[in-house]
Amino acid sequence: MGSSLFVLAIFFLSCSLVSCITSTEFLYPNFTASNLQFVDNFGNFLISRNGTFKASLFNPNGQQTNFYLCVIHMASNAITWSANRNASISNSGKMSLTFNGISITDQDGAFKWSTPPLKASVSALQLTEMGNLVLLDQFNVTLWESFRYPTDTIVIGQNLPVGLLLSSAVSSGDLSTGNYRLAVSASDALLQWQNLTYWKLSMDAKAYTNSNYAVEYMAINQTGLYLFGHNGSVVVIQVNLSPSEFRIAKLDYSGQFNVFSGSSLSREFVGPDDKCQIPFICGRLGLCSDDAASNPTCSCPPNFHAISNSADCVPSDGSYSLSVSCSSTDNNSGSNASLVSYSRLGYGIDYFANDFTMPVKSGVNLSVCEDLCSGDCSCLGVFFENSSGLCFVLQNELGSVMSTTGRNADRLGFIKTLVGSSPTNGNNNFNGQALRFPIVGLVLLPFTGFFLLVALGFFWWRRSRISETEKVKLSYPTSPSSGDLDSFSIPGLPVRFDHSIDDDTSGGGYSSSSSGPPQLVYFPLFALEMHEQGKYLEVADLRLEGRVTSEEVEKLVRVALCCVHEEPALRPNMVSVVGMLECETPVGQPRLESLNFLRFYGRRFTEASTIEENDGQDDFMLYPRANASVSSKMSGSPTSFSYISSQQVSGPR
């Protein structure tokens, strides 16, 4: 496995040298794909012209049950769009491109998702460099585009007009529509939960309001985040950001709106900054407070306790239960005024919506405020300011409450409760303080490079094979033959050059019986040793003699070795890899101390292979290390070298 990956990486690198990035940005009907069918390719089946975005049948977060048709930014692995977010499929579920558009069905053929009816028949599907998935008719007129159906993310070049929403996902592995959304209004961008606003762009310290034109859409570009009005000619609100070629604005599943930039997705803007302002951060009536490091911690307010298996809090007195809004489908007909009472939350506790909704009354006393709530079955509680007599009502759904220090110290919350215990109230005496709701930050996978290398290399390789046999029809074979990978595990830089230079050679590169170094040599180790000895041409295919220079091969080998440094931190990122290959940045010197694991691994590999296939013949080794102790053959079973984790050999960060 390790060797195949390494050879794949070498592939991609070699193909960069001869500038082989060819377009697979178009697919034509009839085409079908499933993750299983493209499993060798990590589910990727379409790639934009310059390889910035790919389309994939992908299972986010490594779970194995929910697969989605996604558009993914290659360098960062950020999912920028998903088609069937509410209707995931299994790894054998299919996407089909027909003259009618795209449809997605599960393995049993059950319909899951499709594009809406189109005006004309589809002649191509294109993935653009901006990350837009576009259906074109025969005149290249756009029939449908994913940019018009945003999920939780916008990219540079995409507009989010008034009337469209970004909706959060449920979690990083479940892309279905969650409860948070970002809406663009005529004057602002708003974050909402249950139709209640909890954040506005205009109130952020980094946002500048330039004009009072009506907002038409939100967009990001290389230098900022903007709300535009007057047909794009006026900036209404702007947030200036440092220049970056890649940037996304994403409503995270946690309820925060983020702007990320660069292939490492570094966060440059977030709203709300204070996580306690996220409406459901601590569950229903959970009390969120910031610790010294501004990390939110959850507990229950006084007079409330947590219920087991949930972050929610309920009245401690088991003879009271929370009321349920009558607009809710969960009907407990609990609006009998004589059964209503109010549980006081205590001072220094506020509700996210109070800053964004108008009080329903001012200049009244508490009993008037409570009566207002009791008479309205949609009211779930009140906040009352004694000094001003302001009365706020809580509606739709109860979210978390937050502890405030100083601000609105006079504001007191009262939660509507009903006499009579409800089943959820239970009899457990859970200590609310003990219950810490896990607050999961966005986990940014720092890897990208490895995936990109392998994916691109493999994708390219498949393409070049296919385009050789049948003129690119992009109807890939249904099951990749296992022989494909076998032909990879041959050392040398062969296959790419076979195609590009030796076009007259037949077939797809070496078979295990063809010339070249024996298959069982562990190629990364071989490359390392030839690097140490400065014999770079040894690494290249013999048939290339005279056609590649030692310098060209040296560059490849050095970049490739840097990419397999044992310490991930020593691996170059994709930007530097590309820079090195394009001769813009000097090629790094591989750190031998971080590559020694290859010797260990390589030796185990060859030993294992020896036992399995060569029955003790030592002479198959092309380059026995002078002092290599290959004699201890009895030590390994064929699988015993797998104790080096894939992370350790996984290539660049």
Ligand SMILES: *[C@@H]1O[C@H](CO)[C@@H](O)[C@H](O)[C@H]1NC(C)=O
């Ligand atoms: C594509 O599939 C449709 C039915 O799904 C069929 O009618 C049509 O002939 C097919 N076209 C091609 C080019 O195979």
Ligand SMILES: *[C@@H]1O[C@H](CO)[C@@H](O)[C@H](O)[C@H]1NC(C)=O
């Ligand atoms: C692709 O890259 C080339 C060279 O870097 C550039 O000239 C071209 O504009 C890019 N194409 C797109 C669609 O971005």
Ligand SMILES: *[C@@H]1O[C@H](CO)[C@@H](O)[C@H](O)[C@H]1NC(C)=O
């Ligand atoms: C997903 O389902 C939610 C309701 O659960 C709905 O509001 C949303 O529009 C759906 N999204 C898509 C893309 O179908």
Ligand SMILES: *[C@@H]1O[C@H](CO)[C@@H](O)[C@H](O)[C@H]1NC(C)=O
């Ligand atoms: C549509 O676009 C493709 C690729 O850019 C091009 O090859 C083709 O000629 C175009 N067709 C028309 C009708 O413009």
Ligand SMILES: *[C@@H]1O[C@H](CO)[C@@H](O)[C@H](O)[C@H]1NC(C)=O
């Ligand atoms: C939110 O408001 C819209 C229209 O204003 C309404 O259709 C929808 O039911 C509301 N949703 C909730 C959860 O109150």
Ligand SMILES: *[C@@H]1O[C@H](CO)[C@@H](O)[C@H](O)[C@H]1NC(C)=O
């Ligand atoms: C981004 O948009 C703003 C507002 O239209 C504009 O002033 C700025 O020049 C744009 N930046 C780039 C890099 O195009």
Ligand SMILES: *[C@@H]1O[C@H](CO)[C@@H](O)[C@H](O)[C@H]1NC(C)=O
């Ligand atoms: C808005 O601008 C586009 C081009 O930027 C133009 O085609 C369109 O006519 C304009 N619409 C209005 C209402 O000015």
Ligand SMILES: *[C@@H]1O[C@H](CO)[C@@H](O)[C@H](O)[C@H]1NC(C)=O
């Ligand atoms: C909820 O209760 C009201 C009156 O008590 C009734 O009219 C309505 O049908 C109920 N809704 C549901 C979903 O049971």
Ligand SMILES: *[C@@H]1O[C@H](CO)[C@@H](O)[C@H](O)[C@H]1NC(C)=O
């Ligand atoms: C409300 O509760 C009181 C006392 O329990 C009862 O007498 C009355 O009939 C109830 N009213 C309704 C509308 O359920």
Ligand SMILES: *[C@@H]1O[C@H](CO)[C@@H](O)[C@H](O)[C@H]1NC(C)=O
């Ligand atoms: C609250 O105000 C109402 C009318 O303004 C009045 O009738 C009532 O007595 C007041 N209650 C208290 C406790 O002050």
Ligand SMILES: *[C@@H]1O[C@H](CO)[C@@H](O)[C@H](O)[C@H]1NC(C)=O
């Ligand atoms: C509320 O305000 C009134 C006077 O406006 C005062 O007498 C009363 O003590 C206050 N109550 C509380 C709980 O602060």
